[in-house]
Amino acid sequence: MNILQIMIALLWGIAAAGFTMYCVAVASQVSYVTLADGRRQIRELPFLFRIFLPLTPNITPFLANRAMLKPFFDTTNRRITIAGYDGLLTAENFTALRIILPLLMGPLWILLIAYTASATNSILIRKIIWLLYLLGPLYLFIYPSSWLQKTILARHKSMQRSLPFFLDLMTLSIEAGMDFMSALQKYVEKSRIDPLSEELVFVVREIQLGKTRRNALRELAARVDLADLKSVVNAMVQADELGVSIGSILRIQSDQARMRRFARAEKLAQEAPVKLLAPLLLFIFPSVFLILLGPVLVRLIQHGI
Numbered sequence: 001m002n003i004l005q006i007m008i009a010l011l012w013g014i015a016a017a018g019f020t021m022y023c024v025a026v027a028s029q030v031s032y033v034t035l036a037d038g039r040r041q042i043r044e045l046p047f048l049f050r051i052f053l054p055l056t057p058n059i060t061p062f063l064a065n066r067a068m069l070k071p072f073f074d075t076t077n078r079r080i081t082i083a084g085y086d087g088l089l090t091a092e093n094f095t096a097l098r099i100i101l102p103l104l105m106g107p108l109w110i111l112l113i114a115y116t117a118s119a120t121n122s123i124l125i126r127k128i129i130w131l132l133y134l135l136g137p138l139y140l141f142i143y144p145s146s147w148l149q150k151t152i153l154a155r156h157k158s159m160q161r162s163l164p165f166f167l168d169l170m171t172l173s174i175e176a177g178m179d180f181m182s183a184l185q186k187y188v189e190k191s192r193i194d195p196l197s198e199e200l201v202f203v204v205r206e207i208q209l210g211k212t213r214r215n216a217l218r219e220l221a222a223r224v225d226l227a228d229l230k231s232v233v234n235a236m237v238q239a240d241e242l243g244v245s246i247g248s249i250l251r252i253q254s255d256q257a258r259m260r261r262f263a264r265a266e267k268l269a270q271e272a273p274v275k276l277l278a279p280l281l282l283f284i285f286p287s288v289f290l291i292l293l294g295p296v297l298v299r300l301i302q303h304g305i
Contacts, residue, residue, distance in 0.1 A: 029050060031043050031044065031045055031050075031088055033084065033085070033086070033087050033088060035193075035198055035201050035202070041193055041198065043084065043085055043088055045085075045088065045089075046147055048101060048105070048143070049097060049144075052097060052100045052101060052104065053093065053097065055096075055100055055104075056092070056093045056096035056097060056100065059096040059099060059100065060090075060092040060093060060096050063092050063095055063096060064092050069095070072091070072095075073091035073092065073095070074091070076091035076094055076095065077090065077091045078225075079148055079149075079152065080094065080148070081223060082152050082155070082223070082224065082225050083148055083151040083152045083155060084151070084155055084195060084198065085151070094144060094148070097144050098141055098144050098145070101140040101141065101143065101144070102137040102138075102140045102141045105137075105140050106136065106137040106140060109133070109136040109137065109140075110133060110136075110137075155195045156224075156226050158194055158195045158196070159194075159195050159196045159199075159224065159226055159228075159229060160226070160228055160260075160261065160264070161261070162194055162195070162196040162197070163196060163228055163229065163232070163257050164254060164257040164258045164261055166187065166191075166196060166200075167232065167250055167253055167254035167257055168254050169183075169187055170183050170184070170187065170250050171247060171250040171251045171254055173186060173187070174246060174247040174250065175247045175251075180213065180246055181204075181207060181213070184200060184203070184204055185204050187200065188200050188201050188204050199220055199223065199224055200220075202220070202223075203216045203217065203220050206219070213240065214237050214240055214241070217233045217236060217237055218233065218237065220233060221233040221234070228257060228260060231253070231256070232253045232257070235249050235252070235253055236249060236250070236253075
């Protein structure tokens with residue numbers, strides 16, 4: 001081994017050590033979003049996002065000036081807001097990540113697949129490996145959108161779970177003599193931080209800054225884009241416009257939200273046997289048959305039957 005090979009190996013080792021240290025530093029970072037009342041809430045970004053997000057400013061200037069991408073950026077910014085990552089991600093950074101991940105991780109994926117394919121002589125396995133080679137960069141391109149959609153669904157599910165309790169507490173507070181704003185502010189102050197309370201903090205702040213209750217609630221429904229919450233907001237806005245007691249409206253909405261929650265739970269319970277069928281057929285039944293019939297088959301083979 002000559003000096004040049006030693007130097008190349010040393011440089012590769014230094015590069016690998018530096019990249020490892022960078023990944024460790026990125027993994028230990030904690031990201032936050034600041035709520036409307038000044039409190040900070042942890043928002044965990046995926047590991048790949050944290051690694052490659054510092055590289056996005058190199059691409060975003062080329063994306064921001066494209067007029068044809070403006071509708072896509074508007075839609076993406078709205079989805080980021082619904083997911084609760086407003087302030088941590090922008091549409092430009094998000095789109096840049098979708099470009100960077102296949103470009104930088106794709107070659108590593110290709111090298112790994114090529115090395116694995118060269119280590120086998122089976123034509124079928126090679127075809128499967130090369131199929132994975134084609135699907136890898138495509139998955140890296142789709143992954144950010146898939147993560148964002150899953151985050152939105154998880155946030156909506158959390159709001160659906162919290163909504164009946166919020167309506168119950170608001171109903172009790174208003175029927176006990178508090179006005180709507182005082183009851184809402186008390187709930188925000190005393191409740192634990194979850195997706196619903198985060199959005200309500202923003203509503204309280206907007207009303208305190210002079211926005212009318214109707215507009216603040218309408219913007220809440222538009223910002224969250226959740227059907228159950230839209231139903232509650234529409235009922236409250238109509239009650240405000242017609243002068244109906246908001247306490248009775250909240251009680252009705254609370255009962256309806258609880259009924260919808262029970263209906264979703266019953267639906268999931270009915271779907272459980274169907275979802276368990278595939279694991280049973282693929283994993284449990286073969287294991288049971290192997291345990292029960294395995295010794296019999298071994299005995300038959302030994303006796304030449």
